[in-house]
């Protein structure tokens with residue numbers, strides 16, 4: 001007798017992720033035109049759930065993990081993938097595939113997916129802003145599912161974008177080297193400043209432009225987390241205490257694409 005297929009449940013996946021400090025960040029049913037990776041041979045993906053980190057909670061879980069202490073490259077990416085894979089095995093045993101932001105090239109369109117999955121908006125810094133946690137969130141992966149969860153939430157009614165009513169835009173004035181302009185974000189200007197002694201405050205406390213945003217202030221990253229991401233941006237590596245160290249392997253594309261102010265993926 002064949003076993004009936006077990007449909008994945010969004011709420012179950014969200015609860016399992018939350019037990020590890022991660023968050024389900026919405027999802028959507030896929031169409032063929034989305035060209036999402038299949039979950040297996042001849043098994044197209046039918047739905048996608050975004051997995052993210054919001055606020056400081058995931059950092060506590062990661063800092064206590066084996067990956068944070070093993071000294072090998074890309075500890076946060078490895079931890080994220082391990083946790084998401086374990087949740088997939090437990091909650092979607094009939095077909096799921098873990099997709100990481102650094103899987104590529106070509107790299108998955110995480111930011112476009114994120115905007116379909118939940119009410120997040122572009123900001124002048126290039127990061128997506130969430131009305132609840134501001135700029136203090138990122139995407140750690142996605143789960144492609146072979147079946148659409150019956151409780152998949154409908155895309156949220158979009159609350160107004162916080163930046164639309166932010167007349168002063170303090171984020172744009174806070175960068176000490178004016179890395180944000182009408183031409184976009186000057187990554188090399190930022191990187192050169194960070195590598196210099198003058199960049200210590202950004203390096204250890206996090207991007208001043210990001211910290212200047214008043215939205216989601218309670219969700220700001222602790223200094224160790226901010227320093228970890230800065231070290232990754234600079235290619236210095238880093239440990240869960242925020243100490244920089246030389247990278248022994250190459251940074252993943254997600255880390256390369258996740259500089260201090262744009263650690264949005």
Ligand code: SF4
Nearest residue numbers: 123163166170171213
């Ligand atoms: S400071 Fe204002 S404009 Fe800048 S990201 Fe925050 S809400 Fe948006």
Ligand code: SF4
Nearest residue numbers: 175190202207208209
């Ligand atoms: S980390 Fe942010 S505030 Fe600091 S130099 Fe770079 S863009 Fe400017």
